[in-house]
Amino acid sequence: MGGGAAGLSAAVAAARCGLDVLLIEKYGFCGGATVAGLSGTICGLYSSGERPEQIVFGFAGEFHERLKASGGVKDPVPFGRTMLVPHDSFVWKELADHYLRSEKIKTLFHTTLIATYAGGDRVETLVVRTLDGLQAIQPQLVIDASGDAEVVHGIGGETTLGKNGVVQTPTMIFRVGGVAMDVFLKLDPNQIEALVHEANRSGKYHLPRTHVYLFPMPNGREVLCNMTRITFPDGSVPLGVSSEDMTYAEMEGRLQARSYATFLRDRVPGFAHSYIVETGAQVGIRQTRSLVAKSRLMNEDVLAGKKVKGAATFSAWPIEAHGAGELKIVYLEDDTYDIPFETLIPLRGTNVLAAGRCLSAEHEALASARVTGQCFGMGYAAGAAAALMLRENIVAQNVRGEDVQHWMKTRGLKLAGEA
Ligand SMILES: Cc1cc2nc3c(=O)[nH]c(=O)nc-3n(C[C@H](O)[C@H](O)[C@H](O)COP(=O)(O)OP(=O)(O)OC[C@H]3O[C@@H](n4cnc5c(N)ncnc54)[C@H](O)[C@@H]3O)c2cc1C
Structure with missing residues (x-):
């Protein structure tokens, strides 16, 4: 099964x-x-x-x-x-x-x-x-x-x-294309985390997770973005075995994916011309x-x-x-x-x-x-x-x-x- x-x-x-x-x-x-x-x-x-x-x-x-x-x-x-x-x-x-x-x-x-x-x-x-x-x-x-x-x-x-x-939080993972890979590959993960903190101080984005993972894809042209963290507004965690919770998680996941992708374009070297290629068929349930x-x-x-x-x-x-x-x-x-x-x-x-x-x-x-x-x-x-x-x-x-x-x-x- x-x-x-x-x-x-x-x-x-x-x-x-x-x-x-x-x-x-x-x-x-x-x-x-x-x-x-x-x-x-x-x-x-x-x-x-x-x-x-x-x-x-x-x-x-x-x-x-x-x-x-x-x-x-x-x-x-x-x-x-x-x-x-x-x-x-x-x-x-x-x-x-x-x-x-x-x-x-x-x-x-x-x-x-x-x-x-x-x-x-x-x-x-x-x-x-x-x-x-x-x-x-x-x-x-x-x-x-x-x-x-x-x-x-x-x-x-x-x-x-x-x-x-209380379970681990879901994440809506997405891939972005249009990245200057030579620039991306030189970035330090700590630098990206600092940029998320700085962006959050601007109040323009919805970036609840600051320690994010970005991985180069095998095609050499795209980056896998494991960045979002999905909770309800009160901080409780949606359950992957509830349709109501999952519906919220999918929509919140897409909202966050868009906000992180905008942050990448606006603020992270190498991402100025990047775009979302796709999200997962479903939000990731850990x-x-x-x-x-x-x-x-x-x-x-x-x-x-x-x-x-x-x-x-x-x-x-x-x-x-x-x-x-x-x-x-x-x-x-x-x-x-x-x-x-x-x-x-x-x-x-x-x-x-x-x-x-x-x-x-x-x-x-x-x-x-x-x-x-x-x-x-x-x-x-x-x-x-x-x-x-x-x-x-x-x-x-x-x-x-x-x-x-x-x-x-x-x-x-x-x-x-x-x-
Ligand atoms: C956001 C996120 C990031 C992660 N990052 C990594 C990572 O970078 N590297 C890594 O190694 N692991 C990562 N993991 C963990 C890893 O992906 C999973 O834990 C692992 O793939 C689970 O494998 P599984 O076969 O046990 O279950 P699943 O992959 O969940 O497979 C279960 C399958 O059963 C099917 N299924 C469920 N219910 C039914 C049903 N009622 N009828 C028919 N089919 C059904 C599902 O569709 C699914 O295909 C991550 C997980 C998440 C959520």
Whole structure:
């Protein structure tokens, strides 16, 4: 369920293990938050410290290499103590299509899950709205890669929402063209932040976030602008699982995108002739429901670089928590932490696993673990685990991460640490 980084990698792993796979996605393309939300860069591949280097591979590495071969990424760019890889959204969609076809994954785009029914402790029926009408699907096993834990929530499984209901802020990301790239590439991020502060003193703009990210796109002509911060006027944060909140967030996001783009044109060297190329198909949602699972990734686990046996994947990405009033970034120094496989095993649903952003994690821990490189790793492990469960007749709650890793090795599926 879902065709984001986690859902696609889960589908590929399951197909490579010989399962018949159906991928369901409400948009007409894969990519989820990275493409529909235009998050636009792959984070979580590189180490964090004085000399960042690529340490996360597995399916994330494979996807990255194939994007590179298709001209969809160029060189990594620095992000504080680590690096990230900007990518081209169209090439991402093309590559995902290629995977779906070559791995023979049956796919239904423009198809939305609207209800989930359980029989006992098993998901029995998924009701989806296709363009041809409602359909009932009776899966042997479901991987909930919806980002929002839609399947788990749908059968009454327990989930949490942010820190006491307060989630990270949404951002409307946009790309601008017409930039003098040679000038842009020499700008210091601190200089841009100072210019935002100065602009805010003028009273002419609506720029609630001052620590902004601007990344060069692989086409060498455009800049990806991760600048906006969306809250309600009272400072509360819209929820990505409420249509009313999302409607506000989309409109406020466009207002802010226009104001930041005007600020760039007016005040930032190299942007005098710039223009908005596009915003995401939807506002970017960083956090909604997180599972309550067999294991929970704790803030302390991230900060202490905790290692476990049988991890789904691992990470050196910082805690990057976009709050209503501030952006908090805490880097790991020459260390990584593991994401236990058990964070993907809901307490309810013997034939359900989860993958990606809805893993079980504390608020700050999620602000690290949710990035694309790790969503790929979680999905790939979950897809392999699905095959193990069906082959060995194991219920989700009895799956062990070590067995999943062993199974992946015997099937030739690379673990996250394997280049
Ligand atoms: C503003 C913002 C900036 C970010 N910046 C970066 C960045 O620079 N680098 C980085 O690596 N990460 C970044 N992230 C995080 C990253 O993009 C996401 O956390 C990650 O892509 C999540 O992947 P996922 O597969 O778990 O979920 P998603 O990408 O959310 O995929 C879920 C998929 O399920 C589909 N779906 C959901 N519900 C249903 C339903 N009911 N029926 C059918 N389909 C459904 C959705 O359409 C979607 O395609 C950012 C996120 C945001 C919001």
